[in-house]
Amino acid sequence: MLFADQIIHKVDERDTLFGLSLLYNTSVDDIRRANGLESEIIKKGEELVIPLPDSTVEVSRSENKAEIHTYRVKNGDTLSEIALKLGVEQKQIEQLNHLSDQNVRIGQVLSIPGKAAGGDRYSVQSGDTLSRISLLFDISQEQLRQINNLENDSLRVGQSLLVAPLRPQVHLVEKGDNLWDIAAAYDLAIEDISKWNNINGSSIYPGQELKLYSRTVENFEFGASAPSVLMASYREKTPAEPLEEYSHYREEKSSQPTRNYSESRLDDPVLNYRQARDILEALDRSIESEPGLGNQLSGYTIVIDPGHGGLDPGAIVASVNGNGETVYVVEDEYAYDISLRTYRLLKLYGADVTLTIISPNHQIRSSENPSDTFVNMKNEVYNMASLNRKNDDSSWPVGSSEGLRKRVEIAENAFRGADRNKTLYISIHADNSPDLGQGTIVLYSSENEANLDKSQELAESLIPYLGASSSTGRQNLAVLRDNPAYAEVLIEIRNLYYPGNSWAIRYDKLREQDAEFITRGLINYAEGR
Structure with a gap:
């Protein structure tokens, strides 16, 4: 395929080929071909050629593409009259069009300086200089350097430059x-x-x-209002009436006050199970009322395993709010929320989905005030009636080998009668490890090499959609090793050791984005088989 235009994109930490294809209105395959990529894995700092089809190259304005203003000289026109009529300086027209005098001819097409809209981009053409682009879009060279983070005035053909700032100074x-x-x-x-x-x-x-930039400039010009929310939350996206977030009861505290604080409802596992099933069935009815998003996962049976829960909160990490106050992030509460969001999306793409543990008091939760972190509530139960009959500690989810075995038992039950080649097990966690990087890690393991290869294939299919700093690894994990699924992985979606991640997971829009990334990765896996 031939492309009339292209731009250069420097890969950021959370970039994926799928995300870039949406951003630039092109396809993943075209980006791969343009860069000779054998897979969809990209690395932070890598420079990618982004090919733009012919349809994006127009004289008139298209999305995010700066319009080049022109004027065709008519009989009787003079340069001074053209400048006056168009409200620009005559000298600018002369410089931009390399006019040695004030004479113009009928039919001559003149480039006219014109302001671009915020976020508009211009693809550098042969012969362009920073001064010419500055004249073309009526923006100072100093501001062009600032908003594009240019160290010098060197340009290359195809380089994509912002010609109007996306944000104020x-x-x-x-x-x-x-x-x-x-x-x-x-x-x-x-x-x-x-x-x-x-x-x-x-x-x-x-x-x-x-x-809001690495350096400031004098006479900074910004004509647009600041952007507001960039991502949609579950409650903004769903066409159905959003469900009440809490049922039966709420936590006593509005936020996790200390690392060791917890609340519990561990009196009756049968009651907790019934309450949790009521909540899950209400979510199922809500999902059924939504229009489907596709059938790419039709025929797949997927078990989503929210990490920890019950007696085991997982990591509890200290973070800081906007006022400099310490807040605490409880892993299992946020992993469960991401799991519920993933559960919904997978169903909307046609999958049969089962959760291993369920909560008796809440649905998908928003974060109106992220300084109020979810409280460590010990009340979750296994999502299987037979595992909730004993009223003792063995009934509650815990991270022991026996507790993990019960999650596998739920998977065995969910996969009964399903096409084994389309059974997947996804465990969702949020690690707290100073020894690992900030990116998402997808772990796999199995009892035998044949299953190991299948799980590794699943892990590698997810990576392109989880960000440029994501990675895979083999680790001996009981919940994966003894699993009946065709392929199984454990996703450490965010490493809470890093402040940016412990901030991010507290925002429902970003948890929704995490769920979307996981879902898109699973679709990639299904479509690639």
Whole structure:
């Protein structure tokens, strides 16, 4: 396929080929061909050629493509009259069109300086210079260097340049602001904002001016309003009436107050199971009322295993809110929320889905105030009636070999009668490990080499959709090793050791995005078989 235009994209940590194909309105296959990629795995810092089909190259404005203004000289026109009529300086027209004098001829097409809209891009053509692009879009060279983070004036053909800023130069902090919200609104990394403003930790205060670029310039021009929310939450996306988040009861505390704090409802596993089933069945009815998203996973039976739960909260990690106060993130509460979101999406793509553990008091939960973290509530039960008959500690989920075996038993029950070649087991966690990187890790293991290869294939199919810093690894995990699925993996969706991740997981829009990434990776696996 021939492309009339292309741009260069530097891969960021959370980039995927799928995400880039959506961003630039092209296809994953075209990006792979343009870069000679044998797989969909990309690395942070890598520069990719993004091919744009002919349909994106137009004189008129198209999405995110800067319009080049032109004027065709008519009988009787003079250069001064053209400049006056179009509201630009005559000198600019002369410079932009390399005119040695003021004479113009009938039919001559002149390039006219014109402001671009926020976020518009221009693909560098042969012969372009920074000064010419500056004239073409009526933006200073200094601002062009700033918004494109250019170290010098060297340009290359095909390079994609912003010709109007996406965001203002500074953000004035208001009451209630926090670094994560600001970073999400302007599509920036918290680490960059902190570095540009010499912020240690995450404390900011009302009235503070935060720089939104690595350097500032005089006479910064920004004509658009700041972007608001970049991602849709589950409640914004679903066409159905959103379910009540809580049923039966709520936690006593609105937020996890200390690392060791917990609340519990461990009196009657049978009651907890009935309450949890009521909540799950209400979610199922809500999903059934939504239009399907596709049938790519039709025929698949997938078990989603929310990490930890019951007596086992998993990691409990200290983080900091926008006021510099310590808050605590409880792994199992957030892993369960991502699992519920994934459960919904997989069903909307046609899969038969089972959860290994379920909660008796809440559905998918939003995070209106991320400073209020989910409380360590010990109340989850195994999603199987026969495992909830004894009223003792053995009935409650726990991370022992016996407890993990019960999750496998639920999978065995879910896979009974299913096409074994289409049975998958996905365990969702959020690690707290200083020895590992920030990216998502997909782990696999099995009792024999044949199953190991199948699980490794599943893990590698997920990686392109989990971000450029994601990776796979083999680890001897009981819940995977003894599993009856055709392929099984454990996903450490975020490493909570890193402050950026312990911030991110507290935001429902980002948890929804995590669920979407997992779902898209599973679709990639199914379509590739």
